[in-house]
Structures are given as structure tokens and as C-alpha cells.
Amino acid sequence: MARASSNSGKPGGGEGKGGYTIRVTFSSLISAGIVTLIGLGWVFMLGVIVGRGYHPEQKVPELARILPAQPHTAPPAPAQAQRNDVIKAEELKFMNSLKGRPTGNNTTATTTATAPAAPAKAQQKSAEKTEQAKPSAKELAEAKARENSRKAQEQKAEAARKAQAEKKAKAEAAKAEAAKAEAAKNDTFDYVYQVAAFKDEGPAKTMRGKLETAGLRARVETQKDKTVTWYRILVSFRGTPEDTRALRATLLKQGIDKIIMRSKVPATGKAKS
Structure with missing residues (x-):
């Protein structure tokens, strides 16, 4: 530590001018440094505490241009405030112990035991729904009948x-x-009918004359068949199928009731004789 002493004279017992001598030891320096640091720390902490709650630039606008911008701390979230109201697990255990309910490991065991029951129950409900959705045999029969x-x-x-x-x-x-x-x-057609056939030319010509007298167009066609010569009487007629009835009636009057149609072609141009 520092020590101060007073000398009232010169060495040897003589009197002179008065003065102080300060002696500083190593331990005194360390103590002074510790005290200084402690004082600076308290000054810094007080400055921080006071500085956060006091904003002089709000009252003096000129200081706002000089001082750095102070960050605004957001108000605490409502969830954080609500967390303080939540009862801790230790308090719950205490209340359960007072009511005689299981706590701690017992509660955990009960939760673990009941946890698998939920999926099993869900599976059972799903199976029941599937069973209900499945049609019965009667419904299947009715659907098949429909x-x-x-x-x-x-x-x-x-x-x-x-x-x-x-x-x-x-x-x-x-x-x-x-x-x-x-x-x-x-429609009009040209018909050719064979009305008779003779082996002699005379009767053939006679028949042709009778038919021409009746107003029909007749002719004699000669055809040799091996050793026999046939004289066939052919009648040409132009008219509709309905008109052939009149032709048959005229031939019937001449004693001819069986005729053979040799040809039938649509009528074009003048009638053939």
C-alpha cells in the first residue's frame, strides 16, 4: 500500500522545508485496478439500463439527426404471455397425487396402452362400413333380374x-x-305369235287369208324339219299387254284357241308386217 510520511528537517537533525513521500507497492496497484474495473462495470450497466428506457431524441428532434437510430423492440407475443399461465408438469403431478390419480410413468403407460386401440377401432369401423356397403344376396339377385x-x-x-x-x-x-x-x-310392244302350222302350203295360205280378212297381220313361214316341210302361220301384233286380250278374242272366233308367243320387244318405229 502507499504510505505517506512527513519530514520536518534535513538529515542529521537539521530543520528544513516540509514534504510528503508516497510509496506504491505491487499489491496496492492490483487492488486499485480491481476497484476501477468494478466501478466501470457498474457505470456501464447503469448506462445501459437507463439508456434503454430513456429516448431524448423523442423530446428533442435535433438529437435524432445526431444520435443513431434506436432499434424498436417488438412487444412480446401473446403466446409467450400465455405460456406463463400454463401449469407445469410438476404441478400436474402434484395435483394428481392429491386426487389419487396415477402420474408420471403410470400415465405414460396408460397412454401407450390405449394408443394402439385407436387404429384398431378405426379398422373395425372401416370393416363395418365395408360390410354394410357390400350388397346382400337378395340385392344381387334383384340387380341381376333387372x-x-x-x-x-x-x-x-x-x-x-x-x-x-x-x-x-x-x-x-x-x-x-x-x-x-x-x-x-x-307400254307398247311388238308381239309375234304362232297361231297354226301345216304340212301343206295350201291350207296355210287359206288360213292366212282368213286372218287378214279379220284385220290381223299374218304371214306364212316355211321351215324344213328333216324330211317334212312345215308351213307356220305367224301373226304380228302391236299393243299393250292389255290389248292382247282383244287379239286372243279375234283368234278364238277363227277357231284358234292355242297360240305360242314367239317374241315380245318394245315397240319402236312403225309396225312390222
Whole structure:
């Protein structure tokens, strides 16, 4: 430590001017340094505490341009405030112990034991729903019967459509044939009929004369058949199929009831003799 002493005279007992001598030891320096550091620390802490709650730039706007911007601390979240109201696990154990309920490992064991029961229960409910959704044998039979009935109705409707289409086609074909026959009745054709045949030329010419007298166009056609010569009487006629009835009636008056049609062609140009 530092020590101060006073000298009232010169060495040897003589008197002189007064003064102080300060002696500093190593331990005194260390003590002074520790005290200084402690003082600086307290000054710094007080400055920080006071500085955070006091903002002089808010009252003096000119200081806001000089002082650095102070960060604004966000207010604590409501969740943090609520956490302080949550009862701790130790307090819960204490309350459970007072009520005679299991705590600690017992609660954990109970939770662990009941945890697998939840999936099993869910599987059971799922199986029950699947079983309920599965149709019964009666429902399957009814569904099959409805399907068969639907198919039968479709087949019946298809058969009815086909029958109607065939009936319509036949009616149209019959109508076309009738129209064709009606048109054919009004068409004019050149007919050649063989009305008689003789082995002698004389009777053939006589028959031809009688037919020409009746207004028919007749001719004699000669044809040799091996050793026999035939004289056939041919009658040419132009008219409609309906008009051939009048021709047959005229031939019947001449005693000819059987005739052979040799040809029938549509009429073009003048009638052939």
C-alpha cells in the first residue's frame, strides 16, 4: 500500500522545508485496478439500463439527426404471455397425487396402452362400413333380374325395329313392282305369235287369208324339219299387254284357241308386217 510520511528537517537533525513521500507497492496497484474495473462495470450497466428506457431524441428532434437510430423492440407475443399461465408438469403431478390419480410413468403407460386401440377401432369401423356397403344376396339377385329384364326389353325392341324395317322394305318393293307393272301395262310392244302350222302350203295360205280378212297381220313361214316341210302361220301384233286380250278374242272366233308367243320387244318405229 502507499504510505505517506512527513519530514520536518534535513538529515542529521537539521530543520528544513516540509514534504510528503508516497510509496506504491505491487499489491496496492492490483487492488486499485480491481476497484476501477468494478466501478466501470457498474457505470456501464447503469448506462445501459437507463439508456434503454430513456429516448431524448423523442423530446428533442435535433438529437435524432445526431444520435443513431434506436432499434424498436417488438412487444412480446401473446403466446409467450400465455405460456406463463400454463401449469407445469410438476404441478400436474402434484395435483394428481392429491386426487389419487396415477402420474408420471403410470400415465405414460396408460397412454401407450390405449394408443394402439385407436387404429384398431378405426379398422373395425372401416370393416363395418365395408360390410354394410357390400350388397346382400337378395340385392344381387334383384340387380341381376333387372339387368336381364333390361336386356330382354332391348332385344324385343330391336326385333320390333327389324320387323318394322323388313315390313317397310317389303311394302316399298311391292309398291315398286306394282308401279312397274302399271307402267308395263301402258307400254307398247311388238308381239309375234304362232297361231297354226301345216304340212301343206295350201291350207296355210287359206288360213292366212282368213286372218287378214279379220284385220290381223299374218304371214306364212316355211321351215324344213328333216324330211317334212312345215308351213307356220305367224301373226304380228302391236299393243299393250292389255290389248292382247282383244287379239286372243279375234283368234278364238277363227277357231284358234292355242297360240305360242314367239317374241315380245318394245315397240319402236312403225309396225312390222
